[in-house]
Amino acid sequence: MTELEKPTTSRFLDYAPAPESTSILHLKPSYGLFIDGEFVDGHGESFRTISPATEKTIAEISNADSSDVDVAVAAARSAYTRTWSTLSGADRGKYLFRIARLVQERARELAVAESLDNGKPIKESRDVDIPLVAAWFFYYAGWADKLDYAGLGPNPRSLGVAAQVIPWNFPLLMLAWKVAPALAAGNTVVIKPAETTPLSALIFAEILQQADLPAGVVNIITGAGDTGEALVNHPDVNKVAFTGSTAVGRAIAKSVAGTGKKVTLELGGKAANIVFDDAPIDQAIEGIVNGIFFNQGHVCCAGSRLLVQENIHEEVVDRLKSRLMTLRLGDPLDKNTDIGAINSREQLDRIRELSDIGEKEGADRWTAPCDIPEKGFWFAPTIFDNVSTSSTIAREEVFGPVLSVLTFRTPAEAIAKANNTPYGLSAGIWSDKGSKILAVADGLRAGVIWANTFNRFDPASPFGGFKESGYGREGGRHGLAAYLESAGWASPQEISNTSSSSRKKATS
């Protein structure tokens, strides 16, 4: 075995900087709330959104207080009653198609804004986030006039006003996951982007203006947790959709209890990425890397627990470390950056705290050699080896570039360890043996299972969790159904109308 050392001299691998130009962005110094088709000032104290890579202010952002929430919900209600619910499905679809096209046209601008505000590498916002945003609108556009086929029986009904609260890890993509199906199903929307990543949503508001979407159909209000709380608890919303932490999801589930609001929750995860000894090993290594280091590990479905078969444990860890040495951490806007900035100081502190606990609890910590920029929030890719199932880092969601490595001996043990968590969002399986993959997939209590791949997303594919990872699905027909209610099927008459006189005895 060769020593794991990063080459000290490099003429090529330290590629010269290749920054994406920010000249495509035309940012305003400050942004209001987008309510009823217009930007208006909020009544809360405005805040700054910063670039986590430089800690520089990008723009001043309005803060919606509860009176602003009232206005936004009223605008959505009025748009629902007067405009959106009276439109044909075909016309709703056409608006969504327009939005999809406008997102494609302004894709580069949105990608730059996303990387600037979120800290994620431009290659991810450019090649993953924004293309998926367009795909999501395009997919659901086509559903708008086909609701009879959504699986809820004929003429399913929209719900009304949807209150949507989204996280900072995929700011615009999470907006698309929420807004596209809601609108296709005939609902109107009040959505609150995360406090640290409002920028792309506000540019999206401009896109809605360009699309000439009727005023009030989508309202975008910015603010912190209390704004979101006021929104989901507003008495005039009919649907609540939230993506974020399990703790907040739990609080929402409590606060909407008894209100009859339909709820979709996409919460935390602690996914097992299971590597068998018959895995396609090079692809498995890539899958592990993609599973936990994609988007700095700020992914609810991240493969944060590597479960590797004991007989290949050392080899896998060794290969993984070699691979991690080629990851490039730095400027999110550099096209060659693999690992961008941690989204906020708060999140960085959380990752550091949990990593320190991992070390104290006895796991072997290894950090990829990276030059950490002076300004901004950064955390180098980190592996904890020989982690026990009881270890904090094996149980709690770190939401950062930190991988815990555990081992197993048999498929049954792998399944048991994978399921040994209150979460149940996702899992990965790596093996060349089809029958084993399918049986393991059957045994895993998780909503999304990637076999010989990881972190794949598609608007046609339902996404969501078992257990404390939340409920409801986003994506696909299931994601549409989450914004509809059945108007009733033809009832099974023979059951409800049975009378003993009409009952025929079987002749024996």
Add this chain to the structure above:
Amino acid sequence: MNVTTQGLPAQAIQAKALAPAERALSMIGGDLTEKSLRLHLEGLAGVDAVGLEQRAAALGTRSIKTTSKAWALDTIIELIDLTTLEGADTPGKVRSLVAKAVNPDPSDATTPRVAAVCVYGDMVPHAVSALGGAWSGGTDSGINVAAVATAFPSGRASLAVKIADTSEAVASGADEIDMVIDRGAFLSGNFGLVFDQIVAVKEACRRSDGSFAHLKVILETGELNTYDNVRRASWLAILAGGDFIKTSTGKVSPAATLPVTLLMLEVVRDWHRLTGERIGVKPAGGIRTSKDAIKYLVTVAETVGEEWLTPHLFRFGASSLLNDVLLQRQKMTTGRYSGPDYVTMD
């Protein structure tokens, strides 16, 4: 045992001892038989095509600019096996190719020379004489002459013919032999035959002074078809003593692809991890633009490391690639886009 194994009792085939290639003996053990070789190759980890292609595509998105690009363009030239492999080749054509190899861009003396010229065996004497003082002649400086051999490109000839083809080229001064494997034998599972032939051709690379012409083993990945086969064939070629593993003859489509090259680099990386020994890789055919070639450099650097970006360990088998690199080079020097009339034809 002849070309086919069909109809022969399995035991008889599997027990057959193979040529005692040094690497195979140390990797597989003293009991080097058809059976042990097969078990070894079939025990290699599988390849998931989708994941492999995604990784290759991701490497292809690296953005190489300014100083890195200038270094890359010069490096590409230094790694080129400038190739002509036509039925219509003549001594005149070869002389012209050699002139281009020695002096790729007459307008810019800082332009590096290519690594080698690659020709059919009967053209080796013409290449050597045309190179004159620029010929490496087995030393580390100068331009090598590479000859395709072993009934290139199909490989459909007897072993005796293949050996004669090889020895003659080596005797004429070929510094490198690009042999083809018997794809028919490989695809029918006759790994031992493929192995023995490589060992025999390697032996035919021995010069009278005991030194060896470098052996590049062409897998013709377009005919092997699956990535699992490419991985096994790469491993087999290394075990049998190949100095380089090469993707393609250029006569079969697809020729070199980035995923196939990545896969072969992964084999070479794994071999190095296990033995400390460095094997070369040569993608050939289909690489025509600087942009594509840079993707290969990135793939090499990020898979096996930057130290592989030397003519001893990495080559491009190409002809038209050189001119595109020269155009890009001129653009970097002058700041203006150049045109095909400003580089020589060959």
Add this chain to the structure above:
Amino acid sequence: MTRLAVPKTYKLYIGGKFPRSESGRTYEVATKDGVFLANAALASRKDARDAVVAARSAFAGWSSATGYNRGQVLYRIAELLEGRRDQFVDELIASEGLTKATATTQVDTAIDAWVWYAGWADKYVQVAGNANAVSGPYFNLSTPEPTGVVAIIAPQSGNSLLGLASVIAPAILTGNTVVVVASEAAPLAAVSLSEVLATSDVPGGVVNILTGSPAEIAPWLAGHADVNAIDLAGAGLLDWVDLQVVAADTLKRVLAPEDGAPPPSLERIVAFTETKTVWHTKSLI
């Protein structure tokens, strides 16, 4: 001359067995007119706990049985109910004060509900699942799977037999296992149903039936971390919003109270399933 009848002891049904309440408590069940019918077991929180353990341990086997198999097991319940039709009619007349005609209709409707749901066991996956045409070289399939252990507050006002069929059948046909709190006022049908279940092919622990006070037991079930979902069908008169708040601690799936016996529906089946989406790469080479 009349024969002296042999009265039945009404007990709990947990893990395929008929224990008394570990608390030793019983409560009096009477007709509408107040005539004593039986002493039913008054289940305690520990009985609820035992029932959850039984349901959890039955889950692996029941959820991995084939749909065809589960369908036949449910159909078998209908067959056995049909055979004891007269007994259930008499019990409903006694405990709910129904006319013979109404009682018969309820029994027949319950039997037919079991039959209707039985037929779904090997079909709901096709109807609620999807092959997904994703943009890439992937096989991608979404299938519903059972949620796990489901706690059920059975309908409380009337329909003491039909109410059970309409909440138990849709939950178990997919592979869930259940802990059911029977109608407090009219638990006899539930106890007799458990005798049917015990002699049918339903594995022990798949259905667990508790008699007693929903107000006492439901909070323990709503708060139990190993319960994945709670059906509040018959909880309308309880403080069910509180139950839902407690259930949110472990993010249980919750169905809200309904008036009477919920009509047969696919929604009720799918409510306690989880959609699992499996991706796999596809390639010829």
